[in-house]
Amino acid sequence: MKLTGAEIFIECLKREGVKTLFALPGGVVLKIFDMLHQQKDIEVVLTRHEQGAGHMAEGYAKATGRAGVCLVTSGPGMTNVITALADAYMDSVPLVCFSGQVPTNLIGNDAFQEADNVGLSRPCTKYNFLVKDVNDLASTIKEAFYIATTGRPGPVLVDIPKDVSMEKADFTYPNSVSIRGYNPTYEGNKWQIKQAAEAMMKAKKPVLYVGGGVVFSGASQELIELAELTQIPVDMTLMGLGAFPGEHPLSMGMLGMHGTYQANMAVHYADLVVAIGARFDDRVTGKVAEFCPYAKIVHIDIDPTSIRKNIHVDIPIVGDCKAVLRELTQILKATVNGEQRELRKAWWDQIREWERAHPLTYQQEKDGPIKPQHVIKRLYELTKDRDPIVATDVGQHQMWAAQYFKLSKPNRWLTSGGLGTMGFGFPAAMGAQAAFPGRLVLCIAGDGSVQMNMQEMATAVVSKLPVKIIVLNNRFHGMVRQWQDLFYEGRYASSYLDTTPDFVKLAEAYGAVGLRAGKVGELDDVLKEAIAVNGPVIVDVPTHPYENVYPMIPAGGCNHEMILEDPPELKNKQLGGAAKATPEGKDTILTA
Structure with missing residues (x-):
């Protein structure tokens, strides 16, 4: 039996086990949407x-841990999704994006809503396809899912012209894929693994530096087993949070620009750094020439x-990561003994001293402005028994969430690391909620970031996705303001948000629930109420406008050169208001 391209598209998704498709229609994909409308196996989230x-x-x-799938139309539909593709590419997220295209005979003729989808997406996808023949559609989709989910995961684009979706062909779906020149290596070199094991045995001051690759390889248990066997401290990147339990005694939390003091000091003074599924990005390394100056470095990556x-x-x-850690642990099991642990006693004494000297801390006055750290700490304490999925937007709130929300398992932390995309958190939380309808899904957001995709509240309400958004509302692009305070003499150029909406009314306008905690004493009750609501909620929490994220490694600095607190001139900022730069360059205090 011959099927149309649109029908082949749907059958391919079914064969790949796709249950949820995130999509927005347009002219050239109407045939596909018409066929989606007539089936019940795949839920379409509009x-x-x-x-x-x-x-x-x-x-x-x-x-x-499976491929996410979206469908957009040609032209502006494709240009709008580019940001998400770039974000997925930077963070190694398995994603298959289908885009519509003008009919094949019009490609290159500047037809209505035509864009060079292949050219646009080439720099920000792992691979992309333009399907010009309906007979190639099924095999192309099979290859797209294979490429997106194997090796280092990433986004793949499949561009489908209108005529290809309407023409007919015999449908056969390949059982396997063989792509010349693409053969990811899963098993590590045995001699190099043995060398790594020997280095770990000899090291007096080792550190495990863990990235997001551990999460996507499903290697969390192997990591825990290795760390506990060797008693080596664990540093995690922003993307690696949750790969190792945050409250585990071997965990030192996040390292990097806003990492913990002990994590950054340990990686700087280590004599061995074992990097696992991490890519040594600039937010971790700081000044490259002086990164880990005393350490031998092992790097495990697919x-x-x-x-x-x-x-x-x-x-x-x-x-x-999973295969290499398993083999590495097997080698070490035969050789690790109490002698190595005794060898590292002085190292652990030093780490605990760093931890005591400069712990993550804040001061919350009973009747003062709400500190954003306090909001996240209380949110964590009230929800940790529910094993929540936590999404964040990008900015100060993201860093505080990374510091104070202790993830205990992988795949619970959704954030934009490499691209740093404001507006990521709320829709990402909705995607997780669609996958797990019964789970508690939280979105920690800033008042600047959350407005960038606020229109998706309509999607959350209609699709019954009960995400809880906690807005840390400081009326600033907070991280921009922090840098302006520290490095630009307090000139708030375009960082003050003097038109922040009433988020409670905004939620209600969409048919959701809006709540506000204006005082410290109201916070717990409001958070509990939000969690109990069977539907999407925005919790507006006005927070201290001048609170800064510390520790902080200044751009170009070394890991041990952290700013730990506000310099004296910033400590005198007025607590109850927000500052706005006047045209004359002077600060005017606006009362909250």
Whole structure:
């Protein structure tokens, strides 16, 4: 039996186990949407913007470990989803995006809503396809899912012209894929793994530096087993949070620009750094020439192009984190004994001293402005028994969430790391909620970031996705303001948000629930009420407008050169208001 391209598209998604599709229609994909409307196996979540569709697919992928799928139309539909593709590419998220295209005979003729989808997406996808023949559609979709989910995961685009979706062909779906030149290495080199084991045995001051690759490879248990066997401290990147339990005694939390004091000091003074599924990005390394100056470096990564890309590596191991850690642990089991642990006693004494000297801390006055750290700490304490999925937007609130919300399991942390996309958090949370309807899904947002995809509240209400958004409302682009205070003499150029909406009324306008905690004493009750609501909620929490994220490594600084608190001139900022730069460059205090 011959099927149309649209029918082939749906059958392929079914064969790949796709249950949820995030999509927004347009002229050239109407045949596909018409066929989707006539079937019941795949739920179509109608988004209000294509960027939202892409981020929802990312959230779905990060929460499930499976490929997220979105469908957009040609032209502006494609240009709108580019941000999500770039975000997924930077964070190695398995995503398959289908875009509509003008009929094949019009490609290149500047037809209505035509865009060069392949050219636009080439820099921000792992691979992309333009399907010009309906007979190639099924095999192309099979290859797209294979490429997106194998090796180092990433986004793949499949561009489908209108005529291809309407023409007919015999449907056969390949059982396997073989792509010349694409053969990811899963098993690490045994000699190099043995070298890594020997280095770990000899090291007096070792550190495990853990990235998001551990999460996507499903290697969390292998990591825990290795760390507990060797008693080596664990540093996590922003993307690696949850790969190792945050409250585990071996965890030192996040490292990098806003990492903990002990995590950054340990990686700087270590004599061995074992990087696992991490890519040595600039937010971790700081000044590259002085990163880990005393350490031998082992790097385990499935992507060979990531190894020695930014940092010289002494022992490179190309392979899947799960497979390599399993073999590494087997070697170490036969050799690790109490002698190594005694060897590192002084190292652990030093780490605990750093931890005591400069812990993560804040001061919350009973009747003072609400500190954002306090909101996240209380949210964590009230929800940790529910094993929530936590999404964030990008900015100060993201860093505080990384510091104070202790993730205990992988696939619970959804954030934009590499691209740093404001507006990511809310749609990503919705994608996770679509995957797990019964789970508690939280979105920690800032008043600036959350407005960038606020239109998706309509999607949340209509699709019954009960995400809880907690807005840390300081009336600033907070991270921009922090840098302006520290490095631009307090000139708030375009960082003050003097038109922040009433988020309670905004939620109600969409048919959702809006709540506000204006005082410290109201916070717990409001958070509990939000969690109990069977539907999407916005919790507006006005917070201290001048609170800054510390520790902080200034751009170009070394890991041990952290700013730990506000300099004296910033400590005198008025607590109850927000400052706005006047045209004359002077600060005017506006009462909250």
